[in-house]
Amino acid sequence: MAKTKRNVRAKAKSVVGAAKQKAQDMQANWRKDKLLHKTLTPKKTTTKKEKSEAKHKKLLNRFAETRKVRKEEQARKNREKTAVIGDLKPLRDALPSLQDIYKLVKTKQKDASEQTALAEPEVLLSANEKIRKKRTDMVNRVKSFEKLIKDKNFKKNPREVIASHVRNKYQAMEEDNDE
Numbered sequence: 001m002a003k004t005k006r007n008v009r010a011k012a013k014s015v016v017g018a019a020k021q022k023a024q025d026m027q028a029n030w031r032k033d034k035l036l037h038k039t040l041t042p043k044k045t046t047t048k049k050e051k052s053e054a055k056h057k058k059l060l061n062r063f064a065e066t067r068k069v070r071k072e073e074q075a076r077k078n079r080e081k082t083a084v085i086g087d088l089k090p091l092r093d094a095l096p097s098l099q100d101i102y103k104l105v106k107t108k109q110k111d112a113s114e115q116t117a118l119a120e121p122e123v124l125l126s127a128n129e130k131i132r133k134k135r136t137d138m139v140n141r142v143k144s145f146e147k148l149i150k151d152k153n154f155k156k157n158p159r160e161v162i163a164s165h166v167r168n169k170y171q172a173m174e175e176d177n178d179e
Helices: 002-039 048-081 089-094 098-118 127-150 152-156 158-178
Strands: none
Touching: 152 158
């Protein structure tokens, strides 16, 4: 009877071991599925050899890029050194002729001379007078700025005041151009 008990116990142990193994496999599969759902794709393991090959390819690509840039730079320098040779007729046709340029310059000179004749000659100022004029202009600007800062409307709504000033200035410039 002792022998049968041992056989039963051995069979029970083997069945329990198989059940444990099956449970562990099921848990591993469940973890794997859960991981798949989290990452959407399974993680790919790379070996040390594959990593070193990838680094090597990356290094070779970098060398190729620098070589390519160097060759392009040399080609650009060579193109700069070489003279333009070939059919220049399209270029000549695209450019205006010298006679057209001379006519254009002469008409501009005539227009400029007419305008200077019509304009009042400006009085040349001495150095002291120029300094005095600049100083008075600066003082006037400072006074107007102080007046603007003290203005009640500016304190209430500065953007509106500036916008109206710009509008008025623009209208005055247009009126001057029209006259």
